Amino acid sequence: MTQHEPLMAVEVEGLEKIYQGTGGRRGKQALKGVNLAIPRGSIFGLLGPNGAGKSTLINILAGLVRKSGGHARVWGVDVDRDPRAARAVLGVVPQELTLDPYFPARAALEVQAGLFGIPKAARRTDELLEILGLADKATAPARSLSGGMRRRLMVGKALVHNPPVLVLDEPTAGVDVTLRQQLWDYVRLLNRNGTTILLTTHYLQEAEALCDRIAILADGQVVANDTTAALLRGLEDQELLVDLAEPLASVPDGLRVFGPDLTSPHRLVFRYAQDGNSVRRILGAMHAADLRISGITTRQPDLEEVFLKLVQGQS
Numbered sequence: 285m286t287q288h289e290p291l292m293a294v295e296v297e298g299l300e301k302i303y304q305g306t307g308g309r310r311g312k313q314a315l316k317g318v319n320l321a322i323p324r325g326s327i328f329g330l331l332g333p334n335g336a337g338k339s340t341l342i343n344i345l346a347g348l349v350r351k352s353g354g355h356a357r358v359w360g361v362d363v364d365r366d367p368r369a370a371r372a373v374l375g376v377v378p379q380e381l382t383l384d385p386y387f388p389a390r391a392a393l394e395v396q397a398g399l400f401g402i403p404k405a406a407r408r409t410d411e412l413l414e415i416l417g418l419a420d421k422a423t424a425p426a427r428s429l430s431g432g433m434r435r436r437l438m439v440g441k442a443l444v445h446n447p448p449v450l451v452l453d454e455p456t457a458g459v460d461v462t463l464r465q466q467l468w469d470y471v472r473l474l475n476r477n478g479t480t481i482l483l484t485t486h487y488l489q490e491a492e493a494l495c496d497r498i499a500i501l502a503d504g505q506v507v508a509n510d511t512t513a514a515l516l517r518g519l520e521d522q523e524l525l526v527d528l529a530e531p532l533a534s535v536p537d538g539l540r541v542f543g544p545d546l547t548s549p550h551r552l553v554f555r556y557a558q559d560g561n562s563v564r565r566i567l568g569a570m571h572a573a574d575l576r577i578s579g580i581t582t583r584q585p586d587l588e589e590v591f592l593k594l595v596q597g598q599s
C-alpha cells in the first residue's frame with residue numbers, strides 16, 4: 285500500500301447538516317452526527333428511506349453542499365481543507381440522466397475531461413468508450429442511445445478523471461430487470477478493477493446483490509452499519525409467536541435468557557436462529573415455567589420488514 289492508497293476510501297466523523305429555513309420554510313437537520321468509514325476496494329451500500337439524508341451526505345463529499353459540522357475525507361483528502369483535490373478523487377453518477385440529447389458520446393466525454401482540466405494527451409476517452417461498450421456508438425447523439433447505454437455514458441462521464449472512488453446515486457431507480465443486471469455486472473467489473481464504490485439505493489435487494497457492507501441511514505442517523513453477510517444473518521432469525529392461555533404482567537425469570545418481547549398480556553414473541561434446537565428449548569422453558577400455551581405461530585421476517593423496523597425505531 286502506498287501513501288496514496290488510504291485504508292479507508294471515505295471517512296466521515298460527526299457529520300452534521302442543518303438546512304436553514306428560508307421564505308417561511310422550516311429549517312431541517314438533515315444529518316445528526318454521522319460516522320462512517322468505507323474501506324478501500326469495497327462496494328458500500330448507503331440505504332435509507334426518502335429524506336434520510338443520503339443525498340445530503342453524498343453532496344457534502346462532492347463539495348456541492350456545505351456541512352454544518354464534523355469532518356469528511358475522500359481518499360484521505362479533507363473536503364474542507366482541499367476541496368479541489370477532494371473533487372479529483374471522487375466521481376459521482378447522479379440519479380437523473382443529465383445528457384445533452386444532441387451530443388455524441390465521445391464529445392460528451394471530451395467536454396467532461398476538459399471541465400476537469402485534463403490535457404488532451406492524457407484523456408482516456410477511447411478507452412472509456414471501449415470499457416463501456418460504447419465504442420461503436422462514439423459519434424451517435426445521446427438521444428439515439430438505449431436507456432442502458434445512456435446510463436453507461438453517465439458512468440463514463442464520472443470516470444473521465446480516473447477517480448479511485450465512485451458514487452452511484454440510485455443507479456437503478458426506474459430501471460427494468462435486464463438493465464439492472466447489466467448495471468450490476470458493470471459495477472462489479474469496475475470494483476474488480478480497483479474502484480471503491482459507494483452506492484445509494486432504496487432497494488435492499490440491490491444492496492444485498494452488490495455490496496460488501498451496508499449502512500442504513502434514517503432521519504439523519506446511522507441505524508445499522510455492518511457487513512452484508514452479518515446483516516443478513518440477523519435477518520435469517522425466525523420469530524416464534526406464542527399465545528398464552530393466561531395473561532402475563534411481565535416476562536417470567538425462566539424465559540428471560542431467550543429475550544422475548546411481551547407484545548400483549550397474552551403473547552410472547554421470541555426471535556431464534558434456525559438451528560433446529562431453539563424452539564424445543566423455548567417450549568421446554570415455557571413448560572418448566574408452568575405457562576399454558578393456546579397457540580403457536582412462526583414467522584420469517586423479510587428484508588423490508590427488518591429495514592422498516594430499524595428505520596421506524598428512529599422516527
Ligand SMILES: Nc1ncnc2c1ncn2[C@@H]1O[C@H](COP(=O)(O)OP(=O)(O)OP(=O)(O)O)[C@@H](O)[C@H]1O
Pocket residue numbers: 303304312313314332333334335336337338339340341
Ligand atoms: N436545500 C434544502 N433545504 C431544506 N431542506 C432540505 C434541502 N435539501 C434537503 N432537505 C431536507 O433534508 C432532509 C434530507 O434530504 P436528502 O435529500 O439528503 O435525503 P435522501 O435520503 O437523499 O432522500 P431521497 O431518498 O428522497 O433522495 C429531507 O428532510 C429534505 O427535505
